Every structure is written in C-alpha cells, then in structure tokens.
Amino acid sequence: MAGRYLETMFTADVLAAQRKAYGAAQEVHGTPERDPLGAAEQEFIATRDSFFLATVNRDGWPYVQHRGGPAGFLRVLDERTVAFADLRGNRQLLSTGNVAANDRVALFLIDYPARQRLKLLGHARVVDADADRELVARVAVDGLRGKIERVFVIDVVSHDWNCPSGITPRYTAAEVDEAVAPLRARLAELEAQLAAKR
Ligand SMILES: Cc1cc2nc3c(=O)[nH]c(=O)nc-3n(C[C@H](O)[C@H](O)[C@H](O)COP(=O)(O)O)c2cc1C
Incomplete structure (x- = not known):
C-alpha cells in the first residue's frame, strides 16, 4: 500500500467518520509527495483492457466513464506517468471538460479472473x-x-491495491474461448470416432 494514497484520501471528514465509528482514526502523515508505480503496478496496468476513469466537475459532482481498448492501451510512459488515447466518441467530452476545471482524477482497474484491483490517483x-x-x-x-482526437496524460500521485473479497471472477469471451478450446477439440475427436463407427 502506498502511503500517499491514504494520506490523500483520509481527509478530516474521513478521519472523523473513523473516530465516530471505531473510537480512533487511522492518521497518516509524512508520506512522500508521490509514490512511483512499481513493477507490479506497471505490469498490472499493461495487461488491462479496460478501466474506469473518475473526474469531478466544476460543481463538485463526480463522474465515472468506462474506457476500453486493446490490452495495454493505458500506457505506462514512466513510473510516474500513464496516458491513453481519447478516440472520437459521442462528442460529449465530459471527462475532457471536467479535467479543464479540476485536474484530479481517479482510475479504477480490475482483473476479474485474478480478483485484483488497483486504484490510481493523479x-x-x-x-x-x-x-x-x-x-x-x-x-x-x-x-x-x-x-485519436486527444491524449489524456496522468501524473500519478499514488496507488492502492485492494483486497480480493467481493470480486466475482468473470472472464472475457476470448478467455472463455481459450479455456474451452481443448474441450472443443476433444468433442470433435469423439464425434469423428462416433461417425466412423456408424
Ligand atoms: C462508435 C463509438 C465507439 C467507441 N468506442 C470506444 C472504445 O472502444 N473505448 C472507449 O474508451 N471509448 C469508446 N467510445 C467513446 C465513448 O463513447 C466516449 O466518447 C468517451 O469514452 C468519452 O466519454 P466522456 O465524454 O464521458 O469523457 C466510442 C464511441 C463511439 C461513438
């Protein structure tokens, strides 16, 4: 767990909620200004084919959009920077507009089969x-x-891995195809043997 993530997210309101609920707050101080992405984070990002991008609009409303593409389309430019292509889309430009007013973003990346998730702040x-x-x-x-109309470049502030509980393993169509390929081959083999006996 990267310290800056918690120091950033444990605001006075969050600490107050912890105190009220549990009698004590998890205060975090003195963490580095930014936590670089390590090898595990970089590998995880490079193998994702989707993520969720949260922005905040000028009125304080959160906004979340799903982003999808080929695995690795969220590119790790270096240990402190990720970027992705913004393609011509529905012409609403909600994330683009929001970032102009408030550059703070959160990214949520999930690997359903491995039941792993990674959050980024930037x-x-x-x-x-x-x-x-x-x-x-x-x-x-x-x-x-x-x-490609524009590129989102994100200076990563920190990251946080979450526990796997509550993540139902799910598989993409390509992953299911790969998993059942030996079964399909065996089925074809048995059908051929059966046909030969008729
Ligand atoms: C035909 C079409 C295909 C799209 N394909 C993708 C896609 O593969 N991945 C993706 O992240 N956005 C895709 N989009 C873009 C989204 O609809 C949307 O424009 C973009 O995510 C920006 O959203 P925002 O305005 O909420 O920030 C596509 C849009 C259109 C119209």
Missing part, C-alpha cells in the same frame, strides 16, 4: 492530438479502433 491533462504527434504515437497501440 493529475490529468488533455493534449490535442495535433499538438504532439510523438505523444500520439506512444499511445497508438495496435488494435485501437478510431481516430
């Missing part, structure tokens, strides 16, 4: 694709479908 900026073609090339991973 400051985001949105770069127009025409303004930085080199950056666009770095986030243009194979398999992305659509026109």
Whole structure:
C-alpha cells in the first residue's frame, strides 16, 4: 500500500467518520509527495483492457466513464506517468471538460479472473492530438479502433491495491474461448470416432 494514497484520501471528514465509528482514526502523515508505480503496478496496468476513469466537475459532482481498448492501451510512459488515447466518441467530452476545471482524477482497474484491483490517483491533462504527434504515437497501440482526437496524460500521485473479497471472477469471451478450446477439440475427436463407427 502506498502511503500517499491514504494520506490523500483520509481527509478530516474521513478521519472523523473513523473516530465516530471505531473510537480512533487511522492518521497518516509524512508520506512522500508521490509514490512511483512499481513493477507490479506497471505490469498490472499493461495487461488491462479496460478501466474506469473518475473526474469531478466544476460543481463538485463526480463522474465515472468506462474506457476500453486493446490490452495495454493505458500506457505506462514512466513510473510516474500513464496516458491513453481519447478516440472520437459521442462528442460529449465530459471527462475532457471536467479535467479543464479540476485536474484530479481517479482510475479504477480490475482483473476479474485474478480478483485484483488497483486504484490510481493523479493529475490529468488533455493534449490535442495535433499538438504532439510523438505523444500520439506512444499511445497508438495496435488494435485501437478510431481516430485519436486527444491524449489524456496522468501524473500519478499514488496507488492502492485492494483486497480480493467481493470480486466475482468473470472472464472475457476470448478467455472463455481459450479455456474451452481443448474441450472443443476433444468433442470433435469423439464425434469423428462416433461417425466412423456408424
Ligand atoms: C462508435 C463509438 C465507439 C467507441 N468506442 C470506444 C472504445 O472502444 N473505448 C472507449 O474508451 N471509448 C469508446 N467510445 C467513446 C465513448 O463513447 C466516449 O466518447 C468517451 O469514452 C468519452 O466519454 P466522456 O465524454 O464521458 O469523457 C466510442 C464511441 C463511439 C461513438
């Protein structure tokens, strides 16, 4: 667990709630300003094909959007920076607009089969694709479908792993296909043997 995550999230209100409920608060002080992404975090991010992005609008309302793409489309640029391509979409630009008013974002990444989840906190900026073609090339991973209009670049403040309880293992269609491939092959083999005997 990265200390800065807890120091950031344990606001006075949160600490008060802990005190009221349990008689004591989990005060966290003196953590580094930022916690870099370690090897485990970088590997986890590089193998995800989706995540949730939370922004906050100028009125204080939270907003969450699902982002999906080929595995690794959330690119780790370095141990303190992640980025992803924002494709031409529904033209609402809610996340883009929110970040202009408040650059604080949270990312939620989950691996259902492994029952692991990782949260990131960071400051985001949105770069127009025409303004930085080199950056666009770095986030243009194979398999992305659509026109990259802009790039979200997130300076990671900290991260936090959660416990696996409550995560139901779920599998993608590709993972199910892979798992049942030997069964399908065996079925075909047995059907062929049966047909030969008829
Ligand atoms: C045809 C179409 C396909 C889309 N495909 C994806 C996609 O694969 N992954 C993704 O993250 N957003 C995709 N989007 C974009 C989202 O709809 C949305 O525009 C984007 O996530 C920005 O959302 P926001 O305004 O809530 O920030 C697609 C949009 C359209 C219209």
